[in-house]
Amino acid sequence: MSPRPADPAGADLVERTALAIRDLLIDGRLQPGQQLVEPALAAELGVSRNTLRESFRILMHEGLLLRRPNRGVFVHAPDVAEILDIYRVRRIIEEQAVRDAAPKHPGLAAVRAAVEQAVHLREAGDWDGVGTENMRFHAALVGLADSPRLAELFARLQAELRLAFVTLDSPEYLHDPFVDENLRIVALLDEGRMGDAADALDAYFTRSERTVLAAIERGRATRSR
């Protein structure tokens, strides 16, 4: 079969394939721990094994896939230690980004927009949408640091977290009052009280970590029953 015609998006096949696999991951059609068999997946995606292997390298580096030498690549199943590590990194960069943010930073608009959208969706009962807007909120906070590298790192952390939450059927944000908390953080930022906003974030992380760990424990208990 001849190579495909050039893609209008400009991305090459390797990256488009990585994207397709990412979709399979967040859809839950690929379960954590599951092996990705090269010939089968290559056939399913309609790409060659070489192309697929290059895509694997990308996703491995993003922490979504895991290679066990001479055994193959598997969907990464983050354990508790890794989830805590992700939260530790988030805490560090989000808090410092907020603390260092200039008052009247133009990026504040994106922060505010995410919260207001979340409020809207909460009224409509769209909890999935609320969760998405919460992610956007935190990404916007990181955006206050004006650092492309930090933004990219954060996007990767969020992808890893999404993967970790695929296994947790009960969304941890359902009974969480974080939307009101986010509103308060935005207010503090608007007043230029960056230190207080960072402290509020710190409290959020402490509680959020606990909530997530509890959800994991519940998940384990359910599975072993």
Added chain:
Amino acid sequence: MSPRPADPAGADLVERTALAIRDLLIDGRLQPGQQLVEPALAAELGVSRNTLRESFRILMHEGLLLRRPNRGVFVHAPDVAEILDIYRVRRIIEEQAVRDAAPKHPGLAAVRAAVEQAVHLREAGDWDGVGTENMRFHAALVGLADSPRLAELFARLQAELRLAFVTLDSPEYLHDPFVDENLRIVALLDEGRMGDAADALDAYFTRSERTVLAAIERGRATRSR
């Protein structure tokens, strides 16, 4: 602890090849901006093009190589904005890691060891060694956060900086009093004054950024003469 842990022979050929290319980069045998032609480099390294392309994916994600679609991969030549971005990220994670560090953290031993070694090497006039120990010092500071992800991110940032400094023949650390400053930071950490240590770091970064930018300007002037 090592910046890039993939040294042993147990790694697969793709990773060993990536390592070989990293060596070519820090040796300066591959210059920033230079194109890496697949067939030529594959022959030189004694690997197939497919293997080489997988290695490229790794190094691209580390920020060392850059892909221009349909044109090939090139050694990344970081501009001023990118170097500033790296310093911005370093400032955020190092300061927060120090601020959050527990007093008597076991990782302090590594911090102290790096400084003492630097003092030693400075007396011997080994400025290259002093520079290396300085890098180890900062990596040890990040180690205080006990976060594998943060440590890996930092290793990547250091690799990018090394690459950026290949072009700068005058090492920016030659007349820099950072060893004494590092001693002071260690003393503060030993006393449990984490906040003051973080503030000292902040001052270091502000000055360091200026020094590096000046070196870049000198480099530009030299090259255009």
Added chain:
DNA sequence: GCATATTTGTCCGTATGTATA
């Protein structure tokens, strides 16, 4: 502006080693 050479992007076939049923 055109023809040509170079290089990438992608695929296939195949050989060898390694882990597992």
Added chain:
DNA sequence: CTATACATACGGACAAATATG
């Protein structure tokens, strides 16, 4: 212990994009 499935790695092929004269 021996099949078997799979990963790992190589080399060759060719179309399409790009650079070159």
